[in-house]
Amino acid sequence: MSPTYYLLLSALLFSIGAVGVLVRRNAIVVFMCIELMLNAVNLSLVTFSRINGQLDGQVMAFFVMVVAAAEVVVGLAIIMSIFRTRRTASVDDANLLKY
Amino acid sequence: MTSQAQVAPLMAPPIDYAALAPLLIVLAAACIAVLVEAFLPRHQRWPAQVTLSVVAIGAAGLALGLYAGNGPAGITTLADSLAVDGPTLFLWGTLLALGLGSILLIADRSVEPGGALIASAASRAVVGGGAGAEGIAPPPEDRSYGTPGLAPTMQTEVFPFTLFALAGMMAFCAANDLLTMFVALEVLSLPLYIMCGLARRRRLMSQEAAVKYFLLGAFASAFFLYGLALIYGYAGSVRLTDIATAAVGTARSDALLLGGLALLVVGLMFKGSVGPFHTWTPDVYQGAPTPVTAFMAACTKVAAFGAILRVLHVAFGDTRWEWRGVLWAIAILSMVIGAVIGLTQTDIKRMIAYSSVAHAGFLLIGAISITEQGVSGTLFYLLAYGFTTLAVFGVISLVRNADGEATHLSQWAGLAKRSPIVAGVMTFLLLALAGIPLTSGFTAKFAVFSAGLGDGMAPLVVIALVASAVAAFFYVRVIVLMYFSEPAADGPTVTVPGAFTTAAITLGVIVTLLLGIVPTLALGWAGGGGFVG
Numbered sequence: 281m282s283p284t285y286y287l288l289l290s291a292l293l294f295s296i297g298a299v300g301v302l303v304r305r306n307a308i309v310v311f312m313c314i315e316l317m318l319n320a321v322n323l324s325l326v327t328f329s330r331i332n333g334q335l336d337g338q339v340m341a342f343f344v345m346v347v348a349a350a351e352v353v354v355g356l357a358i359i360m361s362i363f364r365t366r367r368t369a370s371v372d373d374a375n376l377l378k379y
Numbered sequence: 380m381t382s383q384a385q386v387a388p389l390m391a392p393p394i395d396y397a398a399l400a401p402l403l404i405v406l407a408a409a410c411i412a413v414l415v416e417a418f419l420p421r422h423q424r425w426p427a428q429v430t431l432s433v434v435a436i437g438a439a440g441l442a443l444g445l446y447a448g449n450g451p452a453g454i455t456t457l458a459d460s461l462a463v464d465g466p467t468l469f470l471w472g473t474l475l476a477l478g479l480g481s482i483l484l485i486a487d488r489s490v491e492p493g494g495a496l497i498a499s500a501a502s503r504a505v506v507g508g509g510a511g512a513e514g515i516a517p518p519p520e521d522r523s524y525g526t527p528g529l530a531p532t533m534q535t536e537v538f539p540f541t542l543f544a545l546a547g548m549m550a551f552c553a554a555n556d557l558l559t560m561f562v563a564l565e566v567l568s569l570p571l572y573i574m575c576g577l578a579r580r581r582r583l584m585s586q587e588a589a590v591k592y593f594l595l596g597a598f599a600s601a602f603f604l605y606g607l608a609l610i611y612g613y614a615g616s617v618r619l620t621d622i623a624t625a626a627v628g629t630a631r632s633d634a635l636l637l638g639g640l641a642l643l644v645v646g647l648m649f650k651g652s653v654g655p656f657h658t659w660t661p662d663v664y665q666g667a668p669t670p671v672t673a674f675m676a677a678c679t680k681v682a683a684f685g686a687i688l689r690v691l692h693v694a695f696g697d698t699r700w701e702w703r704g705v706l707w708a709i710a711i712l713s714m715v716i717g718a719v720i721g722l723t724q725t726d727i728k729r730m731i732a733y734s735s736v737a738h739a740g741f742l743l744i745g746a747i748s749i750t751e752q753g754v755s756g757t758l759f760y761l762l763a764y765g766f767t768t769l770a771v772f773g774v775i776s777l778v779r780n781a782d783g784e785a786t787h788l789s790q791w792a793g794l795a796k797r798s799p800i801v802a803g804v805m806t807f808l809l810l811a812l813a814g815i816p817l818t819s820g821f822t823a824k825f826a827v828f829s830a831g832l833g834d835g836m837a838p839l840v841v842i843a844l845v846a847s848a849v850a851a852f853f854y855v856r857v858i859v860l861m862y863f864s865e866p867a868a869d870g871p872t873v874t875v876p877g878a879f880t881t882a883a884i885t886l887g888v889i890v891t892l893l894l895g896i897v898p899t900l901a902l903g904w905a906g907g908g909g910f911v912g
Contacts, residue, residue: 287612290608294601294605297601298598298601301594301598307590307594310594311594311597314594314597314598314601317598317601317604317605318601318604320605321601321604321605321607321608324605324608324609324612325608325611327612328608328611328612331612332611332612332615334615336611336615336616336617337608337611340558340607340611340617343558343561343562344561344604347561347562347565350565350569351565351569351597354569354572354573354593355572355593355594355597357573358572358573358576358586358589358590358593359590361576361586361589362576362586362587362589362590365582365583365586366583366586371590371594374586374587374590374591375587376583376584376587376666377584377587377588377591377661377662377665377666378662
């Protein structure tokens, strides 16, 4: 099976994630969409690694996983803290800062 | 697929410790600061953290001076993942100096009791701008820091965050491959997201700023990462020189390369708050505690443009005719958005935020001039802009009323009658941002624009001149407001700054003045050697 299909799948997942970030309203779901984008990138890194016949891409995928894990920690902490004060995680309700 | 059986045994890459010393010192200090936070009793933390941060930045500056004093040739080290060359050394020096100023602003506890990053909220009733806060449940019990009746303590966690972010910035502008750049991008961003949310007096605004910055920042770094993957697919490597070689050498379709560059640029421009990717800037600048905003505005801009310069010059310098048109458009958009929307702002922090968007457009002109002059002009601009911005936010943190900082422009009316010195300093800094001669703003703009002209971008420079004229209007509006309006009866008072804030503002003002009068010294440093591959 041609590796190109995996690249297309990766692009599709990335687009789904990007659209999700733009249309969803719950901060947690938005955040999950961003994680989907990061994992789509991992898929294409591994596929390119296979196409190029190197291991570099796979190693990079590990780096991305570590960074994504750190991002989850910080992100959930921030979303938690705003949920505690506002009792909602909707990104539409946070509207003190505008214009 | 090639057989991986005969791969040579892994060798530990050699490390040039002398060259990396500044970065390593800041990182080590950040780790020690975490331990200080964990093991020292609460009342000892503030002096310990401030001493540690200042000493660490001083030591890093000393190490940098010792290394740069020998006039070393540019090298790459750590398996070519970091490049320590002329621009890196200049940017490291700039970042350390700006970091020191920011630490001083953050550490100051005299402007408001407990500092801007007070641990327990004394006046939680004050909800940001006040508007739109109805229906919000009162926050649950706070962990009570400090003893009631005693002076409130500060959230000293901010110091390790600052040091980590600073180390990330230093690695970001020295990164010689895209993966290192991505990791450094996250190392600098993650602490900044948290620092934005640390304010307690205006907690809702601050937390909102943190959420917006975090979600948009993570979104932008996902784009950066996808760009990295596409470029890896094209070039088979993420090292900047290999990308440059692959871009010239192969007959492959450029779709992967240019698509990758486009996505990469989105991520980088976001951090530099350029043009259409600026939407987080005003909200985060306004919502974050002012000393943190100062750090973010000055240092992040330096780091982001350091990285943009390196990517464009080292990896994509030879393919510049393919992408330059797009970056022209981005630079124009950035300048127009910054100048025009800046006109309509009524909050001084948002106004400075839009000013930073306009300045990002000017900086981009220097960054897309693929010449020696383009590099040195952009570096000089970063130095000048960083110090001016630091001092501006230092002054903004002084103008306060009972609710905290008085950032609405109407509250600044007649400030010169209340406090001529603060108004005078602010006037000087605003003129520097506008680019009036005898300030660093003028020499910096001159350096960047002449680099643009030298690389055949005359129309862009003309647009930039018009944009700076428009932008000058809103700086002058604040000056007129301060000098020629009657002060409101319940106007804000100007706090007498403590030694730390005074030192930071003085540092910013002196550098702004010196770079305006005798720019040759710093221009010489900025022009000291190009990028190594």
